[in-house]
Amino acid sequence: MTDIKNVDEVPAEKPRGMLMLRTLTMPADANPNGDVFGGWLMSQLDAAGAMMAYELCRGKVVTVAVDEIVFRNPVHVGDVVCVYCRVIHVGNTSLKIQLQMWTKHNDEARTSRVKVTECGITYVAVDDNGVKRHLPRELVEHKDELILNGYESMYSGNSQYECY
Numbered sequence: 783m784t785d786i787k788n789v790d791e792v793p794a795e796k797p798r799g800m801l802m803l804r805t806l807t808m809p810a811d812a813n814p815n816g817d818v819f820g821g822w823l824m825s826q827l828d829a830a831g832a833m834m835a836y837e838l839c840r841g842k843v844v845t846v847a848v849d850e851i852v853f854r855n856p857v858h859v860g861d862v863v864c865v866y867c868r869v870i871h872v873g874n875t876s877l878k879i880q881l882q883m884w885t886k887h888n889d890e891a892r893t894s895r896v897k898v899t900e901c902g903i904t905y906v907a908v909d910d911n912g913v914k915r916h917l918p919r920e921l922v923e924h925k926d927e928l929i930l931n932g933y934e935s936m937y938s939g940n941s942q943y944e945c946y
């Protein structure tokens with residue numbers, strides 16, 4: 783018998799990438815309307831991506847570019863904010879991380895997960911003087927695997943990378 787699926791059924795989207803940041807929003811993070819301030823949310827995105835970039839670049843990085851950020855849903859005080867990251871490009875001195883921000887609303891069971899925004903951020907590896915430097919050789923050598931299989935793929939065998 784053929785399994786006929788309803789064409790209107792769209793599979794629910796799930797967070798994509800590694801969970802790099804998870805935090806509880808506080809009254810101090812609110813805008814004058816009482817929802818969470820967009821600038822605070824943007825800084826959480828940058829911090830989450832930077833944590834991944836620091837580890838992969840094995841040292842200092844700076845943020846050079848942020849793609850368009852569109853907030854699709856508000857975040858309320860008391861919601862849990864989660865940021866998921868995955869590397870989508872590895873260059874010579876820079877890498878680009880795709881970030882998704884999701885919230886769990888402050889309902890009884892925190893079961894209603896909502897996607898807030900998604901954007902790409904590019905980080906450049908720099909030396910102690912803030913001058914760009916080449917990405918670590920191991921990172922460049924494993925870039926295809928990293929992009930295809932995710933951050934955890936760096937933590938195998940004799941890799942110099944260690945999982946958090």
Ligand SMILES: CC(C)(COP(=O)(O)OP(=O)(O)OC[C@H]1O[C@@H](n2cnc3c(N)ncnc32)[C@H](O)[C@@H]1OP(=O)(O)O)[C@@H](O)C(=O)NCCC(=O)NCCS
Pocket residue numbers: 843844845846847872873874875876877904906908912913914
């Ligand atoms: C980032 C910085 C070190 C780049 O120095 P630079 O010598 O001008 O470097 P380049 O223009 O050659 O760019 C370096 C890399 O960034 C990438 N890059 C530069 N501008 C970019 C942009 N608008 N979008 C995406 N990538 C960009 C380049 O493609 C290059 O990548 P690659 O080496 O992997 O190919 C320098 O511009 C800087 O210090 N900026 C300030 C950073 C900062 O203070 N950020 C905020 C706080 S962290």
